[in-house]
Amino acid sequence: MSGDDDLSHLSLLELYREETRTQTQALSERLLALESGEPDSVALEACMRAAHSLKGAARIVGVPLGVDIAGRMEECFVAAQAGTIALTAAHVDVLLAGVDLLVRVADPQAQPVSPGEIDAFAAALKGADGAQTMQLPPAAPPSPQPPPVVPYREHESAANESVGAGAPMPPLAVSGALPDPVQAGRAAGAGAMRRVRADTLNRLLSLSGESLVESRWLKPFAESMLRVKRAQRDAARALDLVCEQFTDDLDAGVLASMNEVRHMLNDLQRSFAERMDEFDRFERRSTHIAEQLYDEALQCRMRPFGDATRAYPRIVRDLARSLGKQVRFSIVGEGTQVDRDILDLLDAPLGHLLRNAIDHGVDSPEARRARGKPVEASVTLEARHSAGSLLVSVIDDGPGVDMDALRAAVVRQRLTDDETAARLSDPELLEFLLLPGFSMRDAVTDVSGRGVGLDAVQEMVRGVRGAVRIFNEPGAGMRFVLQLPLTLSVIRSLLVEVGGEPYAFPLAHVRRTLELGIDDIDVLEGQPHFPFDGRRAGLVAAHQLLDAGEPDAARASTAVVVVGGEPELYGVAVDRFLGERMLVVQPLDSRLHKIQNIAAGALLENGDPVLIVDVEDLIRSVDKLVRGGQLAKLMHNPQLALADRRRRVLVVDDSLTVRELERKLLEKRGYDVTVAVDGMDGWNAVRSEAFDLVVTDVDMPRMDGIELVTLIKNDPMLQRVPVMIVSYKDRDEDRRRGLDAGADYYLAKSSFHDEALLDAVHDLIGDARG
Incomplete structure (x- = not known):
């Protein structure tokens, strides 16, 4: 062609x-x-x-x-x-x-x-x-x-x-x-390129996966044929014994007939053995071809990182010249293979990060000369594979972020007060850079100052269940690292059994697997814990998270999957480990909407379905259970129940800093606080647990606060739960929109301070205990 x-x-x-x-x-x-x-x-x-x-x-x-x-x-x-x-x-x-x-x-x-x-x-x-x-x-x-x-x-x-x-x-x-x-x-x-529609590639990958699954049926079928062959051999031996026992009692004609049957049976055995040898070769060849087809189909989804970076040298060059800066731009890892869907999603976030590096990160030639640095600044875009993940970094050699200036900007924009800001660590402060609307620039320019760039990066990375990490070296520069899955279509997973059913944990999110004895598990402050790398990690049963019945309390040891990191590190107890598998991700039917703690499905080699665990969602669920002291299913210990009931508050906010600030304030006053990272997570939480109050932001991904309030107030079982909105939007029309949706209280973050929040909560639900 x-x-x-x-x-x-x-x-x-x-x-x-x-x-x-x-x-x-x-x-x-x-x-x-x-x-x-x-x-x-x-x-x-x-x-x-x-x-x-x-x-x-x-x-x-x-x-x-x-x-x-x-x-x-x-x-x-x-x-x-x-x-x-x-x-x-x-x-x-x-x-x-x-x-x-x-x-x-x-x-x-x-x-x-x-x-x-x-x-x-x-x-x-x-x-x-x-x-x-x-x-x-x-x-x-x-x-x-x-x-x-x-x-x-x-x-x-x-x-x-x-x-x-x-x-x-x-x-x-x-x-x-x-x-x-x-x-x-x-x-x-030889090397000609052809255009292929994305949906055609998806069908090819799906069909090749099904072909691989079907080819795996040949081996157990061959084993069943071997059992038939052995039964046939046993039947021939039984016939030989009958002939030997009754040789003297049978006439010549009957004996001749029986000998003829014996010869026919022997010929059938030889023919069957030959066909089995042919089938065995066919099974090995078919499986090999199916695996090759599957691997080639997977490669069709992969593209070199360089395919998405061709426009960036021009972008960096033009922006640097417009700002009067001299920049040497380099790209490392252009040949790194990336899933085409992730590569398409990376375009806008990387553009934001590069513009941020040129405008905010790189200093002027005069400033660099005064600091004894080369006049020409360096900006590097790097992509590499590491520990089952794709790491994409944007690195500059500018002066880095002035942490005192960042702390002042956080206070100036009323995201926290002076006392709280002074207690925040450097990593906690750097998280504010990812908040929507946050900027360290006082003036808005054509390049920056609106506070929307890094927020867009955070939203994209969260959408593919990745993470953004910021590393700041004062005087030496900054490094933004996007940790992303290698592919959205195929994942290497840890297969476990829970309640008699298989579940898959993506290996990129698994810290370690352990076998814990009863003596390894302690109860601290009413919650089960176990030692892990010099720390105490909370423990919860996967049965409780996945609604898969009760765990087996008679087991001498507990299989544990360690997930999470800083600061949330937890162990998920499962029945047993089934090994590692490479799984082709199959999206769940859209009519099911988002299933709590589940990301997608897949088919095992034998055709059995398996659910893939949404580890980030699972960590949020574990956090709720640990904070609420609701782990009685795992330990069967009445000590895990709280001595008296505390009023429960659900805090829904996509900002880690704001979310944790509200949680700490409420817990300090004695309330039992559960957190949710967006409206969808909050909706799942409020349907599965009982709360006395919901405190929610407005602007959040997946489901905003107005939609969450509307759903709660339209649900006959939840409509009596008071809801308070805490938002940056303090215009009269914004307040009216929230109250019209059914909110019981509207608190603007511009007037937010410790006592204002606590007083509002007390007005709605009273004291913490009761």
Whole structure:
């Protein structure tokens, strides 16, 4: 199949847009390489040919603006090749602006390019000749143009009318390179790229997974046939014994018949043995092919990290120049394989992090010179695999975050008071950088100051059940690390049994597995604990979390899966470990909505279904049970019950800092507090446990506070539970919206202080105990 056949369903304009996308990307990369001081006449030649190809393609489809822009760029490159002009940094600026114009010309949804913009582009290109030159080696003479290639014969006459009688017809190619057509034809079968729809890849992966599961049935089937073979052998031996016992009592005819049956049975055994050997070879070959197919299908979902980073050098370069900073940008791990869905999701967050590094992280050349640092700052984007996870880091060598300034900004924006802010550790303070609306800038600019960038990063990472970690080294720079799953479609899991059913814990979230004896488990402050790496970790039964009956109290030891980290570290007791498995994730039916503590499903090798545990959701559930002293199912010990009942408060807020601040204030007053990280988590909690009060934020992912209040007040079983909204939004219309939804109290965070919250809680439910 040729490349033309693959693209025959596209119109010429669609092909032009695709070629523009590919060629402008190549132009940007080559121009940045030229500007970086790498003397490369080959890059200059590639730029000229890309501009020439874009000019010809625009002429074919009748886009005169594209012809004009690409033609002027081509003339500039030809002049540089001939030595008539020497490319300067100013030339690169203007040429990159021309690349942006070409992208807009080809995009029907972009703002149209006006003739005035083209005139300004042409004038800027001429005016760039007086700038300081970049040193390039003598360019190689222009290589001869390739022969005309006309991939669509039905458009030939119209194309010739547009081009002119003597003009060559450039190829309307989709690949980034511009190879000789003959060589391209020879290589078409080997390294050619094909477009495949995402849903087609998903079906391929699903079918290959089912094929692998089905192939695993062959082995147990072969084993059952071996049992039939042994039974057949036993029957033949029994017949031999009968013949030997009754040989003297039977006439010759009967004996002849019995001997004939014996021979037939022996022949059947030999034939059966031969077929079994063939089946055994078939089973091994089929399983091997199914595994290969499955592995290849998995690889189809993986793309190199570099596929998502091609635009970043230009973004960093343009932003640094606009801010008057000198930045050396490097990308490490471009070949790291990443799930295509995760790669698509990473685009916006990485853009935010890079802009943050250039604007906030990197200091000015003057400041760097004063600190004794190189004037040129360093920003690095790195991707690597580590311990079953994908780690993507953005690193700068700026001055880092001034923790005193950060603490002051937290207080100034009324996120906490002076006393609480003074007690916060550096890691706790850095968490404020991820809050929605938080910024250390007093003034809003085109680049930053609105406090939305890092919040978007946090939301994306949470959406794929990852984590954001911030490392600050004062004077040396900052490092933002995104810990992400390797793939959203396939996970390596720890398989366990709970209540007679299999469950899978993603290994990326498992700290360790243990076998604990009864003597290893202590009860501290009414809660079961066990020692782990010099710490005390809480213990809870998976049966309770997964609603899977009662654990076996007669076991001499308890199998425990250790999950979590700092500060929440817990052990989940299961019946037994079943080993590790690579599972193809199968989303649950959307009609089930979100099932508490469950992320998805999968099929085991024998076709049995297994539920994949949502470990982050599970940790939140464990935290609630540990804090509420509700672990009696595991220990069967009445000491775990609280001596007297405390009023229970559910705090729902997606901000870790605000959530913990409210929890500590309420617990200090004696209330029994459970926390939820967003509206959906809060809705699951309020349906599964009894609370005397719900305190909720408004702006949260998955389900906001207004929707949560509405659901609670519309539920006949929950509508009497008082709900208090604590929000940054303090306008009258925001307050009215919350109260109209059914909230019993609305407290603005701008007027939030310790006593205001506690007084409001007391007004709604009274003292902590009762």
